[in-house]
Amino acid sequence: MGAKVSQLLVIICLMISMISAQNADIATLQALKNAWQNTPPNWDNDQDPCSGSWDGITCTNDRVTIIKLSSMGLNGMLPENIGQLTELQILDLSYNKGLSGPLTSAIGDLKKLTTLILVGCGFSGPIPDTIGNLESLVFLSLNSNGFTGQIPASVGNLTNLYWLDLSANKLIGTIPVSNLIMPVGLDKLTRAKHFHLGDNQLSGGIPPKLFNSSMKLIHLLLENNRLTGTIPSTLGLVTSLQVVRLDRNLLRGNVPSNINSLINVTEMFLSNNQLTGPIPDLTGMNVLNYIDLSNNSFDQSNVPSWLSTIKALTTIKMQKTNLDGEVPAALFSIPQLQNVDLSNNLINGTLNISSNPSSELELVDLRSNLIADFTQRSSYRINVTLVGNPICMESGVTDKFCTVPIESPSSYSTPRNECVPLSCGLNLVSSPNCHCALPYTGLFFFKAPSFSSIGNFSIYNSLRDSLMAFFQRTNLPVDSVSLKNPRRDVDDYLVIELDVFPSGGNPEFNRTGVLEIGFALSNQTFKPGKEFNTFVFIHENYADFFPEISATALTRGTKHKSSNAGIIVGSAIGGCVLVLLLVLAGIYAFRQKERAETTPQQSQPFVAALGDPTSDSDIVPQLKGARSFTFKELQNYTNNFSEMNNIGKGGYGMVYKGSLPNGQLIAVKRAQKGSSQGGLEFKTEIELLSRVHHKNVVGLIGFCLDQGEQMLVYEYIVNGTLKDSLLGRSGIRLDWMRRLKIALGAARGLQYLHNHADPPVIHRDVKTNNILLDQRLVAKVADFGLSKPLSDADTTHVTTQVKGTMGYMDPEYYMTQQLTEKSDTYSFGVVMLELITARNPIMKGRYIVREVKEAMNKNEELYGLHDILDPIIGLSNQLKGLERFVDLALRCVEDTGNQRPTMSEIVKELESIMELVGLDPNTDSASSTCASYEEVSKDYPSSNDSLFSRNEGSLPME
Ligand SMILES: *[C@@H]1O[C@H](CO)[C@@H](O)[C@H](O)[C@H]1NC(C)=O
Numbered sequence: 001m002g003a004k005v006s007q008l009l010v011i012i013c014l015m016i017s018m019i020s021a022q023n024a025d026i027a028t029l030q031a032l033k034n035a036w037q038n039t040p041p042n043w044d045n046d047q048d049p050c051s052g053s054w055d056g057i058t059c060t061n062d063r064v065t066i067i068k069l070s071s072m073g074l075n076g077m078l079p080e081n082i083g084q085l086t087e088l089q090i091l092d093l094s095y096n097k098g099l100s101g102p103l104t105s106a107i108g109d110l111k112k113l114t115t116l117i118l119v120g121c122g123f124s125g126p127i128p129d130t131i132g133n134l135e136s137l138v139f140l141s142l143n144s145n146g147f148t149g150q151i152p153a154s155v156g157n158l159t160n161l162y163w164l165d166l167s168a169n170k171l172i173g174t175i176p177v178s179n180l181i182m183p184v185g186l187d188k189l190t191r192a193k194h195f196h197l198g199d200n201q202l203s204g205g206i207p208p209k210l211f212n213s214s215m216k217l218i219h220l221l222l223e224n225n226r227l228t229g230t231i232p233s234t235l236g237l238v239t240s241l242q243v244v245r246l247d248r249n250l251l252r253g254n255v256p257s258n259i260n261s262l263i264n265v266t267e268m269f270l271s272n273n274q275l276t277g278p279i280p281d282l283t284g285m286n287v288l289n290y291i292d293l294s295n296n297s298f299d300q301s302n303v304p305s306w307l308s309t310i311k312a313l314t315t316i317k318m319q320k321t322n323l324d325g326e327v328p329a330a331l332f333s334i335p336q337l338q339n340v341d342l343s344n345n346l347i348n349g350t351l352n353i354s355s356n357p358s359s360e361l362e363l364v365d366l367r368s369n370l371i372a373d374f375t376q377r378s379s380y381r382i383n384v385t386l387v388g389n390p391i392c393m394e395s396g397v398t399d400k401f402c403t404v405p406i407e408s409p410s411s412y413s414t415p416r417n418e419c420v421p422l423s424c425g426l427n428l429v430s431s432p433n434c435h436c437a438l439p440y441t442g443l444f445f446f447k448a449p450s451f452s453s454i455g456n457f458s459i460y461n462s463l464r465d466s467l468m469a470f471f472q473r474t475n476l477p478v479d480s481v482s483l484k485n486p487r488r489d490v491d492d493y494l495v496i497e498l499d500v501f502p503s504g505g506n507p508e509f510n511r512t513g514v515l516e517i518g519f520a521l522s523n524q525t526f527k528p529g530k531e532f533n534t535f536v537f538i539h540e541n542y543a544d545f546f547p548e549i550s551a552t553a554l555t556r557g558t559k560h561k562s563s564n565a566g567i568i569v570g571s572a573i574g575g576c577v578l579v580l581l582l583v584l585a586g587i588y589a590f591r592q593k594e595r596a597e598t599t600p601q602q603s604q605p606f607v608a609a610l611g612d613p614t615s616d617s618d619i620v621p622q623l624k625g626a627r628s629f630t631f632k633e634l635q636n637y638t639n640n641f642s643e644m645n646n647i648g649k650g651g652y653g654m655v656y657k658g659s660l661p662n663g664q665l666i667a668v669k670r671a672q673k674g675s676s677q678g679g680l681e682f683k684t685e686i687e688l689l690s691r692v693h694h695k696n697v698v699g700l701i702g703f704c705l706d707q708g709e710q711m712l713v714y715e716y717i718v719n720g721t722l723k724d725s726l727l728g729r730s731g732i733r734l735d736w737m738r739r740l741k742i743a744l745g746a747a748r749g750l751q752y753l754h755n756h757a758d759p760p761v762i763h764r765d766v767k768t769n770n771i772l773l774d775q776r777l778v779a780k781v782a783d784f785g786l787s788k789p790l791s792d793a794d795t796t797h798v799t800t801q802v803k804g805t806m807g808y809m810d811p812e813y814y815m816t817q818q819l820t821e822k823s824d825t826y827s828f829g830v831v832m833l834e835l836i837t838a839r840n841p842i843m844k845g846r847y848i849v850r851e852v853k854e855a856m857n858k859n860e861e862l863y864g865l866h867d868i869l870d871p872i873i874g875l876s877n878q879l880k881g882l883e884r885f886v887d888l889a890l891r892c893v894e895d896t897g898n899q900r901p902t903m904s905e906i907v908k909e910l911e912s913i914m915e916l917v918g919l920d921p922n923t924d925s926a927s928s929t930c931a932s933y934e935e936v937s938k939d940y941p942s943s944n945d946s947l948f949s950r951n952e953g954s955l956p957m958e
Pocket residue numbers: 129132133134135153154157184
């Protein structure tokens with residue numbers, strides 16, 4: 001009897017505890033709902049969440065076992081109550097950028113958790129040590145957040161882990177391995193196949209203990225950290241490895257000689273380190289597709305002969321690795337070879353691309369070597385670049401291999417099916433099956449594809465097919481997918497945009513559709529195939545889940561906010577889609593403005609750091625729409641301000657090349673610390689640049705006022721300064737037509753600054769070094785460090801301390817210190833003379849203005865200037881209009897300002913000279929010989945700049 005009663009009591013107790021656990025789960029879900037904004041609407045109903053009525057919640061026996069809320073647009077913190085869901089196995093909160101704050105240590109209470117996915121959220125603070133208690137965990141993805149602090153050693157406790165991704169955070173410190181004091185570390189993760197720790201700030205050496213022969217690791221990604229010391233030879237023990245990325249660290253010393261025991265490696269990146277000793281011998285790595293050893297300090301040696309024995313190679317990158325001797329012709333016969341970059345070496349002799357090169361060979365880059373001849377000089381069919389070799393320094397060499405190839409990012413997208421695309425309402429897109437719908441969008445980042453050719457479109461088509469097949473197999477409500485705009489970013493990741501369209505004729509996905517698609521991609525359920533290897537997918541907001549956005553029926557462009565604007569920018573660079581993109585940009589600009597008016601909080605990323613406590617309030621600029629970057633961001637985008645990214649010295653500091661996560665190239669001007677004058681110039685420049693928007697003026701994207709740094713972020717202008725091109729340093733041949741167009745472009749930029757900028761701006765330092773050329777050779781006026789706005793009260797002159805550059809400086813301004821617009825006119829006149837002579841304004845004590853005046857005889861053809869003209873400009877019978885050009889230049893350099901023309905008058909006269917020469921002054925491209933973009937530019941109206949003005953620093957101007 002007593003036994004029975006006690007049995008009954010036990011049962012009742014069990015039942016009570018079960019019920020209370022159930023109730024606790026429901027209470028916990030309520031707590032989540034209260035902690036978050038923008039939860040799925042059906043979370044507001046009164047039904048039991050476990051009855052299937054709450055999107056994203058799955059229960060087993062009335063306990064919550066799965067939470068999938070990918071891409072829901074959730075906002076808020078993760079409350080510590082989450083720890084009470086002790087039966088939870090899968091937690092996917094990926095792509096909710098609004099989920100922020102620390103990751104609660106209560107996460108460690110989820111003992112049954114197998115899958116924890118927080119990729120692409122906004123979490124910050126340290127990863128809690130309690131993560132090590134999740135003993136069932138198989139899949140851990142905390143990448144692309146703002147996590148700080150060290151990698152907790154307790155991660156090494158997760159012995160079931162298969163996937164560890166902590167990349168793209170702000171993690172510091174060393175890679176933890178076990179030791180006597182702390183018996184756990186990453187070396188204990190012997191079941192793991194993926195260590196993805198790249199794009200952090202990890203430091204210290206790569207511990208030899210990290211690797212052992214019982215590991216199953218296939219992907220080791222440690223790129224873009226601050227790792228020091230040597231590559232441990234224990235790495236050679238992990239023979240299962242397929243992808244090794246150690247690039248962009250501070251690794252030193254010899255590469256261990258046993259590295260070639262990694263015979264299953266298909267992609268290896270050791271580039272951008274400080275490795276020394278012999279170039280590693282990779283003989284035997286027979287499945288190696290992609291090798292990048294660039295930018296190291298290896299011993300000087302011949303191009304290795306073992307390269308040609310590795311028949312799987314598609315890509316060889318050995319830029320700046322001290323290679324000398326000739327390139328063996330056999331190298332080019334590697335059957336699938338696509339891309340060879342041996343630039344910036346000491347390669348000499350004759351280039352001989354074998355008689356039978358790989359049919360896939362797309363680019364052979366041998367820039368800046370010592371090559372004197374080229375066997376196939378007149379009969380080659382692949383792209384070869386020999387700029388900066390003796391062979392291209394013979395005067396007048398105009399072979400195609402002596403020009404820098406114009407990189408035109410592909411604007412490819414996978415083809416639609418046979419149907420007529422619809423023109424859809426503003427917020428919808430015509431799907432590949434020609435239905436109007438709102439696609440689920442995002443970016444694929446492939447971190448180690450086996451190929452380097454971006455232009456092999458069939459590969460994207462097959463990726464699309466396998467993705468579509470995957471969605472069908474998993475019964476997801478997908479009608480079609482499209483992939484577009486493949487490109488490489490600074491990390492050398494292959495970036496591809498994805499659009500997924502809803503099935504069943506629905507114009508949009510419902511919440512379950514979105515969260516399941518999000519999970520399939522965040523959980524890596526989709527396998528992209530061998531060529532693509534590992535990927536990270538980052539989703540963008542799904543507009544319909546933001547009531548405030550969808551209510552105003554915004555465009556697709558708006559919904560994507562800054563990052564997609566950048567994609568548009570990226571894809572817009574060069575190429576034949578220009579017109580279309582400009583229209584898109586116009587719509588975008590317009591929408592952006594509209595949205596700024598309707599939903600002010602949505603334009604946050606563009607709001608300047610006006611209230612930023614970290615910035616120095618004295619120099620916080622009054623901005624109209626440049627973006628504020630953190631120091632860390634710019635550090636990431638410029639490869640930690642590496643020497644390789646350094647592209648020059650500007651007015652007040654170094655200039656670095658970089659690229660935004662969306663692929664847009666940027667130039668970052670970094671002020672030298674502690675320069676007070678720099679501080680003033682900094683403020684001036686941001687304020688001015690954020691207000692000027694013209695296609696002949698370099699656009700400001702943003703700035704950084706963080707950690708005592710002052711940086712300006714501009715659009716990157718690929719072809720560098722006009723000066724470099726005039727001096728033959730860029731490999732671009734400037735004929736008379738191109739020079740005329742460049743002069744007109746620069747004049748229009750200055751005219752805009754004088755007459756249309758608000759307030760008007762006098763540049764004060766007009767010179768060929770401050771005129772940049774984009775890939776279509778459109779001139780862009782740069783460097784406003786010295787610019788001075790004209791105040792309303794005093795538009796005729798400004799008294800100021802004299803600044804400028806000798807040789808270009810208006811003598812009247814120099815003597816009187818009265819600055820007027822005509823001072824820019826003077827400098828521009830000097831630039832015009834430099835344009836036709838390619839001489840420095842002051843050379844060996846002789847002044848260009850006087851030289852021209854003295855050499856000139858108005859009675860002769862070309863004013864008798866033959867001897868002084870740059871020979872590259874063209875034959876004298878092709879220099880129509882040159883006399884008028886010289887007349888104009890000399891009027892610009894008259895002694896007194898009031899004798900000189902205004903910039904508007906100069907523009908008019910240059911336009912008229914162009915018409916005389918038979919050029920349409922309104923075509924935009926300065927190329928008269930490059931057909932690939934001629935056609936586009938005809939249709940491109942150059943007079944509609946106003947359409948784009950004030951667009952928030954993300955204009956596809958090119
Ligand atoms: C490892 O996991 C066990 C079991 O969950 C736990 O007791 C221990 O504290 C963990 N160790 C560390 C270092 O986190």
